[in-house]
Amino acid sequence: MPEIARDGVTLHYERQGPTDGPAVIFSNSLGTTLHLWDPILPYLPDHLRILRYDMRGHGQSEVPDAPYTMGQLISDAEAVCDAAEVRDAVFIGLSVGGMIGQGLAVKREDIVRSLVLSNTAAKIGNPAFWQERIDAVQRNGMGQMADPIVKRWFGRDFYESPAMAPWQDMLSQASVEGYCGVCTAIAGTDFYTPTSGLRIPTLGIAGSEDGSTPPDLVRETVDLIxxxxxxxxxxxxxxxxxxxxxxFAGHLTAFLQSIGHL
Incomplete structure (x- = not known):
């Protein structure tokens, strides 16, 4: 599998689809890996050039000592895109992945032509909230923290179904160091001003039962653009x-068509 070293940290990424296809970049959420996007892939157009990666501290990427900064996470995404020679792409980011997308769009207009901001915001929570989360994870471990976290992730129907178990397992297996490192990056981020300066096609997606980034928070951020x-x-x-x-894939495809990316 492709890897790249940036700032002494090895980052894992995966590519699929034709090299000359319209490019899309997927950036996943805190506590998940690039496999977060597996369920939607069968429903996407087959000629897309898809780039997915594991952020530092997650999945098959290296776990450096915490804390991390949002600037590091953005530069990691930039390095992956440069290594994969991806340009003029639609960046699809969920939760912290959406924050990374906002920052990369400001920094590299040649890479990000359009944004999909899913279940994210320009600012998520506050430093006190994230410090409480870090303290709890360090005290109890990811295994014990997984259930209360996934209760905030999923709607009631899905949470109570057998389909939820693999995702709780994914979170349980996440690195404490990597998870807490990214928590610190989120805690220190406020993108209201830079995001309000963006002038690119943007789609916001929210879940009506999202306990982490409620719909009004997502809409508030998307309305900045x-x-x-x-x-x-x-x-x-x-x-x-x-x-x-x-x-979800249907919303993505409709948006890609609306901006002429397909």
Missing amino acids: PGSQFVLMRRAGHLPCVEQPEA
Whole structure:
């Protein structure tokens, strides 16, 4: 599998689709790996050039000592895109992945031509909230923290179904160091001003049952960008690409068509 070293940290990424296809970049959420996007892939157009990666501290990427900064996470994504020679792409980011997308769009207009901001915001929580989360994870471990976290992630129907178990397992297996490192990066981020300066096509996606980034928070961020679109997915939580993959992929495809990316 492709890897790149940046700032002494090895980053894992995966590519699929034709090298000359329209490019899309997927950036996943805190506590998950690039496999977060597996459920939607069968429903996407087969000629897309897809780039996915594991952020530092997650999945098959290296776990450096915490804390991390949002600047590091953005530079990691930039390095992956440069290594994969991806340009003029639609960046699809969920939760912290959406924060990374906002920062990369400001920094590298040649890479990001358009944004999909799913279940994310310009600012998520506050430093006190994230410090409490870090303290709890360090005290109890990811295994004990996984259930209360996934209760905030998923809508009630999905949480109570057997389909939820693999995602709770993914979170349980996450690195404490990597998880807490990214928590610190989120805690220190406020993108209201830079995001309000963006002038690129943008789609916001929210889940009606999202306990982590409620719909009003997502809409508030997306509304910072003139001409943006917004979709509310009913009976979905923080990870609608997992709960309703076909519908999520349908929203993505419709947006890509609307901006002439397909």
